[in-house]
Amino acid sequence: MSETLRNSVKTMVKETFEGPPVPIKGSWFTNSEPNSGIFGVLEGMSCDQASMSVHGTTLAAHADHIRYHMWGTNEILKKGKQPQMDWGKSWDIHSVDEQQWNRIQERLRNEYLTFLESIDTIEWNELLANEVLSSLAHSAYHLGAIRQMLKVVKV
Template structure:
């Protein structure tokens, strides 16, 4: 795959999770202030806040669902097939303690860094390109969901 396109994909994935680059020179699709990606939005959120139910789900469940989807994507990129997944289970988190909340966030960061590394090393084909782009779109969608949940509280 063209190096320019790979770099563009990585830029969009980074913006989804880290927000726009610092110093901020604008944004492709998130808010243009620093820390407007998933990690910045979650930064400083307590386990009590992460356990708040908004419109039938918690911030912890949203976050773990993003992690779970990326884990599946990373499995496909590494092994060429999707691991066995239970999508319903990814939404079952109703409350977390400090340790569980940290584990969810650390797991998300791990899957994010694994995805970024994979983007540079996979043998690109149409299926893998679709998988990476769907992971980007899925994560961006849930960033919007989390931001809307924050408005409700």
């Protein structure tokens, strides 16, 4: 993969999780204020807010589902094959206490950092490029879903 394309992919992944760069020079697809990526949005949520059911799911479940998907992607990037995954189980979280909520966020951040490192180190091929881009799209989708849930949770 060309260095230009690799850097562009990393820019989009970073915006999804970290929000636009600071100082803000605009954004590609998130809101342009600081902390508008997944981490910034989740950081401001209490464990009670993260546990509030919105149409049958919670912010905690979304956050852990993103982590689970990213873990699967990281396994594919490391080993070249899909690990055994139970997608239904990735939505099992209905309520969290403060410690559990902090652990979910920490584990998500760790998978994200592993993902960023992998983008720089993998031997690119079509399968891995598709995997990286689908993980970006999946995470961006859930950022949008989380932001919509905030309209209910932060009332």
